[in-house]
Amino acid sequence: MSNLESYPPVFRQKNNDQTQMVDPNGSSVKDFQKYYSDPVPLIDLQRMNLEKFGEACKDWGLFRLVNHGIPVTLMSQLQGQAKKLFSLSFESKQRVFTSPVSYFWGTPALTPSGAALAPQNINWVEGFNVPLSQLSQFQAHADPMLDSFRVLLEEYGKHMGRIARSLFEAMVKNLNLDAEQSESNLSESTGFLRVYRYPKLSEANEAAAFGMEVHTDSSVLSILNQDQVSGLELFKQNEWFQVKPIPGSLIVNLGDMMQAISNEEYMSVKHRVKVNKNEERFSICYFVFPGEGSVIRSSKYKPFTYSDFRAQVQQDIKTVGFKVGLERFKISADHEQAS
Numbered sequence: 001m002s003n004l005e006s007y008p009p010v011f012r013q014k015n016n017d018q019t020q021m022v023d024p025n026g027s028s029v030k031d032f033q034k035y036y037s038d039p040v041p042l043i044d045l046q047r048m049n050l051e052k053f054g055e056a057c058k059d060w061g062l063f064r065l066v067n068h069g070i071p072v073t074l075m076s077q078l079q080g081q082a083k084k085l086f087s088l089s090f091e092s093k094q095r096v097f098t099s100p101v102s103y104f105w106g107t108p109a110l111t112p113s114g115a116a117l118a119p120q121n122i123n124w125v126e127g128f129n130v131p132l133s134q135l136s137q138f139q140a141h142a143d144p145m146l147d148s149f150r151v152l153l154e155e156y157g158k159h160m161g162r163i164a165r166s167l168f169e170a171m172v173k174n175l176n177l178d179a180e181q182s183e184s185n186l187s188e189s190t191g192f193l194r195v196y197r198y199p200k201l202s203e204a205n206e207a208a209a210f211g212m213e214v215h216t217d218s219s220v221l222s223i224l225n226q227d228q229v230s231g232l233e234l235f236k237q238n239e240w241f242q243v244k245p246i247p248g249s250l251i252v253n254l255g256d257m258m259q260a261i262s263n264e265e266y267m268s269v270k271h272r273v274k275v276n277k278n279e280e281r282f283s284i285c286y287f288v289f290p291g292e293g294s295v296i297r298s299s300k301y302k303p304f305t306y307s308d309f310r311a312q313v314q315q316d317i318k319t320v321g322f323k324v325g326l327e328r329f330k331i332s333a334d335h336e337q338a339s
């Protein structure tokens with residue numbers, strides 16, 4: 001089967017008209033790595049330097065994680081299996097990925113699947129959505145390829161939960177938060193994985209094409225395992241930086257919930273994914289959230305749960321067309337609305 005048949009039809013046209021996909025921030029990427037060594041802070045999970053860790057959370061909202069304890073073989077087997085599954089035909093992917101796992105394309109998040117969207121409005125990405133706590137219900141037993149994918153995802157998911165918990169505990173300690181009260185602000189049972197393939201976009205204007213548009217994650221934190229094809233960029237001090245792929249390391253970024261939990265000591269970092277002209281890009285991203293009903297309390301935001309936040313985001317996407325995010329829960333924003 002040709003690679004083209006594995007793509008959703010909307011990604012198959014040869015002359016992709018990307019003229020309307022403009023860079024919303026209008027700035028060019030400074031290829032930092034060309035001039036300096038990798039500027040992204042490096043955190044060693046097994047020998048954590050709390051001070052350096054705190055600075056990375058404050059100044060960057062993103063860091064590279066090494067010594068994370070995930071076997072190299074697990075990481076490469078998972079990437080390999082994901083690549084194989086993406087190369088199945090579009091129709092097979094729609095058929096075999098059934099609840100609780102789902103297959104999507106064109107849009108990563110809360111908006112409907114890209115099938116109905118015009119090509120210039122879609123994100124150049126397809127993916128599998130994997131809610132980890134329901135993975136045992138995924139009917140994969142009849143197909144050895146799917147079943148081995150399920151086993152790898154389960155194993156990988158356990159590592160993600162372990163890493164997220166230990167990073168969260170270190171943040172709670174650094175922020176001097178009450179450990180008992182904050183405990184439920186992160187719940188491993190909410191964790192899910194998104195496995196992505198970003199098709200290459202050979203004949204388009206690469207500089208203006210997005211695998212994923214600028215956004216912040218809604219999570220407490222997100223842990224990204226990217227392959228060796230670059231594409232991820234983060235926005236810091238009015239500039240876009242490439243987050244270089246370095247084998248064996250993970251990228252952790254803080255999400256909106258952590259910004260609120262930390263009372264804005266830490267920031268939810270803006271990032272985006274560019275598509276590549278010559279190569280497809282694969283990545284596996286883990287997202288984790290506060291527990292069901294767990295209230296986030298801080299002085300800058302009114303108390304809210306993640307369900308409140310998600311409902312607001314979904315409503316905003318329907319009514320204003322994009323995620324407004326934390327602004328909706330800010331105490332100062334409330335006062336302004338009232339006056």
Ligand SMILES: O=C(O)CCC(=O)C(=O)O
Pocket residue numbers: 108194196212217224226232271272273283284285
């Ligand atoms: O694939 C990536 O590198 C990042 C994905 C991402 O930002 C997301 O899923 O929120």
Ligand SMILES: [Fe+2]
Pocket residue numbers: 215216217222271
């Ligand atoms: Fe993201």
